[in-house]
Amino acid sequence: MNEVYLSIGTNIGERFDNLKQAVRLLTEHEAVDIKAVSSVYETAPVGFVDQASFLNIAVRLETTLNPFAMLSLCQQIEQELGRVREFRWGPRIIDLDILLYNHENIEAENLIVPHERMYERAFVLVPLVEISEPTNVKLERAHEVLASMDRQREGVKQWKQSVTVEEFVRSGN
Numbered sequence: 001m002n003e004v005y006l007s008i009g010t011n012i013g014e015r016f017d018n019l020k021q022a023v024r025l026l027t028e029h030e031a032v033d034i035k036a037v038s039s040v041y042e043t044a045p046v047g048f049v050d051q052a053s054f055l056n057i058a059v060r061l062e063t064t065l066n067p068f069a070m071l072s073l074c075q076q077i078e079q080e081l082g083r084v085r086e087f088r089w090g091p092r093i094i095d096l097d098i099l100l101y102n103h104e105n106i107e108a109e110n111l112i113v114p115h116e117r118m119y120e121r122a123f124v125l126v127p128l129v130e131i132s133e134p135t136n137v138k139l140e141r142a143h144e145v146l147a148s149m150d151r152q153r154e155g156v157k158q159w160k161q162s163v164t165v166e167e168f169v170r171s172g173n
Helices: 015-028 067-080 122-130 137-147 165-170
Strands: 002-010 032-037 040-043 054-063 095-101 156-160
Touching: 002 015, 002 067, 002 122, 015 032, 015 054, 015 067, 015 165, 032 165, 040 122, 054 122, 067 095, 095 122, 122 137, 122 156
Parallel strands: none
Antiparallel strands: 002 054, 002 095, 032 054, 040 054, 040 156
């Protein structure tokens, strides 16, 4: 089994429902077993700032999919939920990013793992650290970087507390 950490974010439409649908679609895939979903965090946009705030979560899962098949599944879910890529860092109905895939370093044209900006973004690290323990070098580094980001952490506010995967998919606002 492969251990994978995803970051999922949204700032268009019914944001919490978008997150729930993405998690539900992941749970429905026969090769994916979601082990944990972080609390939901509301954050200001990064890059293009003239847009609505985001809701973000991290998900820890196990899968038999290889990294590129996992990327394909993430993109398929984005497409199914109506993701349109108008411009970089623009508004999005859903965004699924692979943060970590086992202990691997991957540098391909369409996939970089660990995610290339993961260690720069509190909105990624706060939920990631919540559902992880520093069991490998990349997670250890995530814990260390987040500990040094006090000022950036202030813009990451817990919006909804963590629950089980099943409760997350079934929950209301």
